[in-house]
Amino acid sequence: MSWKKARIKDIADISGVSIGTVDRVLHNRGEVANETRKRVLDVAKELNYSPNLIAQTLRSKKRINIAVLMPESSGENPFWYKHEQGINNVINELVPYPVILNKIEFDIQNEKDFERKADLVLKLNADGVLFPPIFKVESISLCQKLKIANIPVVFFDGFIDDTGFLAYVGEDAIRSGRVAGQLADMITPAGSDIIVINIAKDLENIHHLNNRAKGFLEYFQTSGKNKGRKLMVNVPDPDMKKISTEIDPLFRSHFKPGTVFVSSSRAHLLARHLENEGLKKINLIGYDLLEENVRYLKAGYIKFLIGQRPAEQTYNGIRKLFEYLLFSRIPEKMEYLPIDIISSENVDCFM
Amino acid sequence: MSWKKARIKDIADISGVSIGTVDRVLHNRGEVANETRKRVLDVAKELNYSPNLIAQTLRSKKRINIAVLMPESSGENPFWYKHEQGINNVINELVPYPVILNKIEFDIQNEKDFERKADLVLKLNADGVLFPPIFKVESISLCQKLKIANIPVVFFDGFIDDTGFLAYVGEDAIRSGRVAGQLADMITPAGSDIIVINIAKDLENIHHLNNRAKGFLEYFQTSGKNKGRKLMVNVPDPDMKKISTEIDPLFRSHFKPGTVFVSSSRAHLLARHLENEGLKKINLIGYDLLEENVRYLKAGYIKFLIGQRPAEQTYNGIRKLFEYLLFSRIPEKMEYLPIDIISSENVDCFM
DNA sequence: CTGAAAGCGCTTACAG
DNA sequence: CTGAAAGCGCTTACAG
Numbered sequence: 001m002s003w004k005k006a007r008i009k010d011i012a013d014i015s016g017v018s019i020g021t022v023d024r025v026l027h028n029r030g031e032v033a034n035e036t037r038k039r040v041l042d043v044a045k046e047l048n049y050s051p052n053l054i055a056q057t058l059r060s061k062k063r064i065n066i067a068v069l070m071p072e073s074s075g076e077n078p079f080w081y082k083h084e085q086g087i088n089n090v091i092n093e094l095v096p097y098p099v100i101l102n103k104i105e106f107d108i109q110n111e112k113d114f115e116r117k118a119d120l121v122l123k124l125n126a127d128g129v130l131f132p133p134i135f136k137v138e139s140i141s142l143c144q145k146l147k148i149a150n151i152p153v154v155f156f157d158g159f160i161d162d163t164g165f166l167a168y169v170g171e172d173a174i175r176s177g178r179v180a181g182q183l184a185d186m187i188t189p190a191g192s193d194i195i196v197i198n199i200a201k202d203l204e205n206i207h208h209l210n211n212r213a214k215g216f217l218e219y220f221q222t223s224g225k226n227k228g229r230k231l232m233v234n235v236p237d238p239d240m241k242k243i244s245t246e247i248d249p250l251f252r253s254h255f256k257p258g259t260v261f262v263s264s265s266r267a268h269l270l271a272r273h274l275e276n277e278g279l280k281k282i283n284l285i286g287y288d289l290l291e292e293n294v295r296y297l298k299a300g301y302i303k304f305l306i307g308q309r310p311a312e313q314t315y316n317g318i319r320k321l322f323e324y325l326l327f328s329r330i331p332e333k334m335e336y337l338p339i340d341i342i343s344s345e346n347v348d349c350f351m
Numbered sequence: 352m353s354w355k356k357a358r359i360k361d362i363a364d365i366s367g368v369s370i371g372t373v374d375r376v377l378h379n380r381g382e383v384a385n386e387t388r389k390r391v392l393d394v395a396k397e398l399n400y401s402p403n404l405i406a407q408t409l410r411s412k413k414r415i416n417i418a419v420l421m422p423e424s425s426g427e428n429p430f431w432y433k434h435e436q437g438i439n440n441v442i443n444e445l446v447p448y449p450v451i452l453n454k455i456e457f458d459i460q461n462e463k464d465f466e467r468k469a470d471l472v473l474k475l476n477a478d479g480v481l482f483p484p485i486f487k488v489e490s491i492s493l494c495q496k497l498k499i500a501n502i503p504v505v506f507f508d509g510f511i512d513d514t515g516f517l518a519y520v521g522e523d524a525i526r527s528g529r530v531a532g533q534l535a536d537m538i539t540p541a542g543s544d545i546i547v548i549n550i551a552k553d554l555e556n557i558h559h560l561n562n563r564a565k566g567f568l569e570y571f572q573t574s575g576k577n578k579g580r581k582l583m584v585n586v587p588d589p590d591m592k593k594i595s596t597e598i599d600p601l602f603r604s605h606f607k608p609g610t611v612f613v614s615s616s617r618a619h620l621l622a623r624h625l626e627n628e629g630l631k632k633i634n635l636i637g638y639d640l641l642e643e644n645v646r647y648l649k650a651g652y653i654k655f656l657i658g659q660r661p662a663e664q665t666y667n668g669i670r671k672l673f674e675y676l677l678f679s680r681i682p683e684k685m686e687y688l689p690i691d692i693i694s695s696e697n698v699d700c701f702m
Numbered sequence: 703c704t705g706a707a708a709g710c711g712c713t714t715a716c717a718g
Numbered sequence: 719c720t721g722a723a724a725g726c727g728c729t730t731a732c733a734g
Contacts, residue, residue: 055727
């Protein structure tokens with residue numbers, strides 16, 4: 001199935017020139033007689049030549065510097081913990097290669113901190129940058145500066161159009177909303193209500209949540225047995241009091257308990273409320289395997305969590321940069337990761 | 352985050368010996384004065400030395416030969432097509448490395464053919480072998496011979512205990528059955544029946560199907576709202592006539608249409624029957640993204656397919672062998688892949 | 703316009 | 719017991 005690979009030397013021997021000349025042809029470094037050039041290219045094609053990446057890498061003294069700018073993964077927001085795991089995996093795998101990773105964390109509550117850390121990234125003079133564009137204005141500004149410096153950007157978690165980014169790795173938010181919609185449709189008893197709740201702080205990635213909600217509602221326009229009885233509620237500030245005062249009355253009066261779709265990773269807040277009130281019959285569908293969500297999934301309050309493969313987002317993102325920088329491989333621009341449907345029975349495989 | 356790596360030359364310079372000597376110490380090739388040896392080791396530890404795998408690989412003339420023994424992927428049984436994709440992916444990725452893959456296909460209907468091909472594998476004198484132990488007796492025999500020749504075996508798709516295999520990559524069949532059970536429970540209307548059908552030829556991997564059915568039934572012992580009303584049927588020979596004569600009467604009389612779980616990849620056979628009879632209301636749950644299954648998933652006859660990541664099975668399996676043979680990395684022995692829940696809305700991400 | 707040499711970090715004979 | 723040299727496949731100056 002695989003033959004002995006042709007080497008530069010083989011090409012050189014056959015075309016009757018030296019390996020230096022072959023290399024010049026192969027890399028378009030000019031200074032080669034046109035006829036020689038053609039002969040070498042022919043032989044190369046004939047032998048089906050492709051360079052030995054191992055040798056290429058060993059030879060290259062190029063050290064690649066990749067900067068990852070991401071939210072602090074500890075404390076307040078455990079959402080980013082898995083993303084960090086992906087980074088650790090890639091570090092392990094790239095040990096043999098001349099790659100240096102610089103991880104810089106910013107406070108997700110604080111645009112100013114992001115700006116400071118963005119400046120730091122610029123000063124580092126990295127060869128490539130990976131980051132989630134959470135703060136729109138500040139992210140665009142960073143992209144502009146990186147563009148001027150000719151430093152490629154890969155986005156994860158979300159993306160901003162027209163920023164000249166090299167690639168994006170992450171969720172197709174509309175599609176994931178549709179998936180949630182279908183699940184809701186399947187598990188909601190006939191005649192019960194279905195409700196969408198957007199729980200998010202101002203600071204967070206609203207764009208994504210909107211698209212998820214959009215996909216969710218879109219599903220019911222074309223498919224499903226539950227055509228009516230849908231309702232959207234926005235809870236901008238995720239505090240338990242708001243949930244009690246704004247959502248609970250809804251549950252009790254207007255709403256015939258069916259399914260509640262929480263478009264963010266905060267389904268656990270609602271689950272806690274249901275737990276307190278003993279309302280296990282309402283189906284919750286949410287996002288992301290945060291510890292708290294998983295707990296309520298296993299306890300039966302949350303029926304499904306949609307997973308967006310956070311570790312693969314950073315892993316693939318860094319690999320894209322790495323291969324682009326070291327081997328000049330142009331990556332697939334939009335890489336939508338599979339949308340995982342996770343229940344209490346298969347959740348353990350995803351941890 | 353990562354400093355300049357120490358090289359053998361650095362160790363040599365500091366300990367005042369030549370690089371040859373350092374190498375002899377590092378590889379325990381003996382013939383080194385004890386005192387020299389100690390000095391070198393100290394310096395190596397001091398410098399936190401680890402070998403440069405790139406250089407090591409380039410240098411090594413060792414060509415690794417991995418044999419993959421698997422069913423023919425075309426025609427009759429499209430189940431193995433995805434497994435082949437995984438092999439192609441890994442081939443691509445390992446191009447730079449001195450690895451040769453030999454794929455040998457056998458007729459899944461024919462133990463004798465498997466035995467012949469197994470002998471071929473032995474003659475190849477491969478350094479490692481990957482295969483699915485479909486025929487139990489013949490597989491055990493192959494394992495024994497490979498063990499004597501000291502050739503490591505990695506299983507995929509299934510595994511056989513006490514064969515001294517190096518690793519397994521694949522499904523946790525019982526768990527996947529439980530997942531299917533939970534899905535069935537959630538989407539079955541109150542008061543309807545749930546049924547398990549095992550469709551398989553004698554030759555196929557019965558062990559797996561049994562475990563799936565076992566997991567499925569097990570789920571209802573401890574959980575779910577549908578405790579009774581379950582029924583198991585075995586259809587040893589998957590032909591449409593049998594389905595009409597044995598299963599259809601069941602649907603029509605005894606069985607109050609609810610959910611049917613098909614424990615093999617042949618849900619599409621049942622779906623075709625439902626399509627012919629216009630019975631869209633019965634929920635089908637099955638396995639594997641065969642083209643035919645996906646068609647019926649999108650058409651609404653099959654509600655869920657459970658995916659077992661066939662491409663990752665072969666991909667990871669070969670990588671395990673590769674890393675074991677080239678870098679002496681001991682792999683995780685039992686690698687259970689995540690159990691994917693696939694509906695018509697997220698199926699496209701998995702293709 | 704072209705060739706020959708040096709070197710990336712490692713390992714393998716070979717000579718002493 | 720130890721060192722020096724050659725070579726894995728490639729690229730980068732340098733000399734002509």
